[in-house]
Amino acid sequence: MASQICVARIGAAHGVRGAVKLWTFTEDPLAVKHYGPLMTRDGARQFEVTHVREARDHLVATLKGIATREDAERLNGLELYVAREKLPETDEGEYYHADLIGLAAVSAADEPxxxxxxxxxxxxxxxxxxxxAKGATMLLPFTDAVVPTVDLAGGRVVIELPQEIEGDEAPTLT
Structure with a gap:
């Protein structure tokens, strides 16, 4: 399992007092204020969200120690993480993306x-x-029909490859 989960990405500066646009990757966007300090992937920097409000398609956040537009501009594009254990447990059939990445994908016959x-x-x-192992990546719907089993403890997902995809015929050239 992943030890850190990316919960937000800082966007452009907002205003002149150091506020930033913040895009969250959480079910409740405002929850980022309650996770405690958010850190960079390498853990070298930490940020405390002191104030947050909703905007059209993002949040506007004030971060402790970021007081000017110039300070805020330097943070643009920075991804923010929290320790996995700070996040709420998922319900059955729900997963954090980070818990799935890296799992082995096998067929129903247990073929890799x-x-x-x-x-x-x-x-x-x-x-x-x-x-x-070789060849192009596969993009498949993450549905119960295509991914009937997610076994986090076993480190694998079972994939039922679709037999035929409608509209997947080669085009006819005239």
């Missing part, structure tokens, strides 16, 4: 298919990305 390298969501549901 590759490793989970990412979970994406482009707006129409979660997509699991599997990297085989």
């Amino acid at each position: 298919l590759g490793r989970v390298i990412a979970i994406h969501n482009f707006g129409a549901g979660d997509i699991i990305e599997i990297a085989p």
Whole structure:
């Protein structure tokens, strides 16, 4: 399991007093204020969210020690993490992306298919990305039908590859 989870990314400065735009990757966007100090991936820097408010598609946050627009601008693009144990437990059938990345992907017959390298969501549901030992990565719907088993303790996911994908015929050239 991952020891750190990325919960937010700092965007552009907001105003002149050091506030930043903050995009969160949590179910409740305002929860970032309650996790305690947020840190960079390497743990070298920590940030305490002192004030946060909702904006259109992001939050506007004030971070302790960041008082000027110039300070805020230097943080643009920085990802913020918390220790995994600070996050709430997931419900059955729910997973943190970081817990899935790196798991072995196997077929229902327990044949190796590759490793989970990412979970994406482009707006129409979660997509699991599997990297085989060689060849192109597979992007598959992260549904119960395609991924019937997630075994975190066993370090694997079972993948039921779709037999045929509608509309997957080669185009006819005339």
